[in-house]
Amino acid sequence: MPSILDVPAMSRRSLLGGLAATSALVLLHPFSARAAANQAHLRLMETTDIHVNVFPYDYYADKPNDTMGLSRTATIIDTIRAEAVNSLLIDNGDVLQGNPMGDYMAYQHGMKDGDVHPVIKAMNTLGYTVGTLGNHEFNYGLDFMFKVLNGANFPFVCANLTKGQLASDPKQDDLFFKPYIIVEKQIKDGAGNESPVKIGFIGFVPPQIMLWDIKNLEGKAQTRDIVQAAKAWVPAMKEAGADIVIALSHSGIDGSGPSEKMENASLHLAAVEGIDAIFTGHQHLVFPGPKTWDGIANADPVKGTLHGKPAVMAGFWGSHLGLIDLLLEKDGNSWKIVAFTSEARPIYHRDDKKKVVADVADKKEVVEAAKAEHEATLAYVRTPVGKTSAPLYSYFALVADDPSVQIVSQAQTWYIKQMLADTQFKDLPVLSAAAPFKAGGRGGADYYTDVPAGDIAIKNVADLYLYPNTVQAVAITGAQVKNWLEMSAGMFNHIEPGAKDAALLNNDFPSYNFDVIDGVTYQIDLSQPPKYDSSGKAVNPDSNRIQNLAFEGKPIDPAQKFVVVSNNYRAGGGGSFPDIASDKVIFQAPDTNRDVIVRYVHDQGTINPSADGNWTFKPLPGTTVVFESGPKAKQYLADVKSVKIEDAGEGAEGFAKFRLVL
Template identity: 60%
Template sequence: MSLTRRHFLASGAAIAGATALHPFSANAQAGQAHLRLMETTDLHVHVFPYDYYADRPVDDFGLARTAARIAEVRAEATNSLLLDNGDLIQGNPMGDYMAYEKGLEGGNAHPIIAAMNMLEYDAATLGNHEFNYGLDYLMDALDDAAFPVVSANVAHVPLGASPVEDDTLVPPYTVLDRQIIDGAGQMHPIRVGIIGFVPPQIMTWDKRHLEGRVQTRDIVEAARAWVPRLRAEGVDLVVALSHSGIEAPYEQGMENASLYVAEVDGIDVVMTGHEHRLFPGESYEGIEGVDAARGTLMGKPAVMANFWGSHMGLIDLALERDGESWRVTGFEVENRPIMERVDGDKVPLVESVPAVLDAARPEHEETLEYVRRSVGTTSAPLFSYFALVADDPSVQIVSQAQIWYIDQMMQDTVNAGVPILSAAAPFKSGGRGGPDYYTDVPAGDVAIRNVADLYLYPNTVQAVKLTGADVREWLERSAGMFNRIEPGATDAPLLNPDFPSYNFDVMDGVSYVIDLSQPSRYDSEGNLVDETAHRIVDLTYQGQPIDPDQPFIVATNNYRAGGGGSFPGIRDGSVIFVGPDTNRDVIVRYIVEQGTINPSADANWSFASMPGTSVTFETGPKARDYVDLVQGAAPEYVETTPEGFALFRLTL
């Protein structure tokens, strides 16, 4: 494709008078130049600053707001590139509407791609959620991109003997030929290589779409193979778009490998994502090879710009001419937010760019109609404010629908009559999503937007066959959600911040108690760390202690059944049913058939009594409206935190 330099040259002459240049631009001399690299990551279709689940505008996300930062950032530098780190086409109801309703036929460009074209992105890579709707849909979406999309570790099958022999799904890398302005106003050529990577776990997470069509390589293995090829093309600089987080130590096939991507010779800059966090940032302190304050991985500049366009990631490079090429002589890393909190309130720092809104406006309006369709009613409110501390109606309704569906699927099969349980986790439970990131559906009509709010992901229903012993271990894995609590402690923090809520499975169909005085049997990654620890006590089925040898069918989703979350009991042969229906579609069908649903939680799990002991946890401020509806617990409001969360106390 033809690559222009129109936006690469941020027009220091035209704009510098209105905006102060970055010191790297202002202080550059002849043969010296400033190159600004901008990152968005994990946009997940969020073009508009609009929460489709709550059906209201917001101030804390949306590419239309980030676009204001892009214009500002370009004006501060004489040279810039705009790059995206993946997870573009899935993640909110607009993504589902495009995939399941409107489609991409007849010249319909995907709205996130249309918006990025308008902003003149220079390149992007694939994220794991790009594969959620299948390869054909993905490739149709990419056909409309006016920028190259790269990924070096996803290839058509069969794989070659080495990564460089693979027939990759998209190009492994691209070379951007540009003209760069130095401090004396002279133009020079520069060649920037862009290479991309995605977690190899897509083969598990989207097996139904990918098996037999593509295969993945280890991220670091692919980088070591392809970067020398890229360097051989005479590039001055290699930027790795690593849709992968930051973890240690290295393991073959690891999901979050960006630290070790940075270690590969020939890579100069790493842009990361996938984990929905900020880097530089304190959450990465203490990892060897990581400077969480300066923003380096293995000494190389790196950035992660959170998610949904909430931040613009920036890496400023000071370059110096070295013969006919350029070398990096200095750098700075930052993340620039679109919103700040003042006394717990969200205060926007920028306004939406109208042209970006216009690029997706038809699909936005159509999505609003899509999510407002009523499918039934609920006799009680559906909320997730207390989903991590008590049995919860938003999880309960998911389990009811899953059991209803799998019961039908098991009729007239060899597994007819085997007890059916359901595993479901709260997806919207605050945390990194913020104090408004909770399900909140009032009693009354239930619309599609409410179902999407209950179940965020386009997973499909699957069923696994386990033993009673497996069920116990599954719950032990889930119980890693909680910190160990010393008996007699006062207001001890309850929730483990490193444990994602989507791995906190509640098992319906059995009853159990969680003893917080015990250490966790599994760590946050699912590794067995204490064979003597047992938090799950009083585990019963139909009022009797569970038989460790009794078979059970557990309704779940393709992510969990495929090994996502590393839950014990999932092994070869465990999966006995692979459904064609998404979990969300099943919930909709269940509500339609029932007409009116009763989502009241049955309090089938609780914490063990610990006299004289209290714990605290954060939830959304609206939780105070639902305290009286919590089953099996009596949370007590304490205060509102500076971040806008409501702090509650639970007396055990």
């Protein structure tokens, strides 16, 4: 059987090239087509980071979107199942939060015991074997999470989430969920005979949930390091009879060395002895795939392996289905893996003009399962709350002071001044930190806020602020304000003076960590290198990108105390900003940032979101840089006063290119 063992990873794309998922013609995977009498093909399929996107519909834009939707992924599941003699479907977490349907169900619907959440109703039609938890499962609190998960007709596993303090032995932890399950599946071999194989599934959640959702979890839960938990439980799975062990890791792939309670630990998890294959997620990326993973030791983005073991990450919002195909061979009374392939198969492609083209239609059963809640969500997001005198857009949010960030800061400042009016902090000056959430990037060329002047509906507020964060405020010094901004300035590449059309943006720096602080004025000197890397480490400690930082027109006093209002993620240490952690928190609101924006708009009646230009780049004569944004940004070029931006032609993947004259 040499030919079957030599099937390379990613070969399915060429094998099925041009085959539509709805076609009557289905080609068996080579493992199924050529398995010997003592061999069997097992196909494992993954959804991950669905984020309540049951439908191919962008509730923020209030229009269909062919790049997303479990109803579309479900259609390719049917075809992909048909390509294999034996298959199982798993989910890798982040299903309960992420779009207005999630908020509607949590805040408006009033779910009662016994009610089934629409994303769970949709998943129940697809025959999942098991799921694990993502970090966003905890955003609405433990009670809501358990109420929702109880409606699933499949189990959830998580080996590193405990009900209290960690035990000295991980196997003694008081866990919320079973750490693993072992599924005994009858599989058909190449001769058509059936025999059982025992497949173990173990799940992991990022330990950082204790920072990101401290308001929901403090005193109720604790997390253990992912790799540490795996080293304890995987041998137990083998002792319990598992032929193969599959890790469901809601954790991404980080090429840096292992560290305690690492957020993106899947690479190091794959090195744990006894784990045979690994499903990853959390980063909203695709693995196997090009470019992103180049240069990471022990990660092969072509074959789709981590430490030589098959691995996959299936995008986000239902954009892909992750596939790991295993050729199993009978070894006495047990099975072993003798070959594998790995693939992330998309639900859409782009044509020559970069236009999105759907590859599949909706699966009727999924649509029907959540139709009522979809209609209710549409009514919910279309409810007007006020008006705006100027457009709200985020096309230039990463390169200039921006109206979509400005309005968030205005609302946060308005709210926190009321909340602190009768406290010991009432006389401290208030600053506001806010970041753009919809700023293109992995979300694509349409992933921007764009609200015309006129009525503002709830969908527009949700578009401005994607996450159900709660308002928090910290008390820090002027020196710490500067370091906060130095961290944010990691968004930009180091630019040599006199450079022509140099790339401005650091694509590895997430837009939600690009905080603009309102209430001070400052410039960013791109001729100096970033002071901090994305983990908050001072890589250029003598660098000072933040120049001319002033409060009320005077240079900021490094010792002066300020209140900075932000959200629970940032105030709790999210993003690893220097000196910003829970010990600096002076106020924890019961209200979400989105609710505060809604209240502010309602209170003002008509808002004026025009950016005040409180930050800009320090001039570098003779220097130009380029960046990408959505093509629709061109209509707002004349509105940007703080910097000079020019149209620079077409970008990649449907984006437009712009030039900024420094």
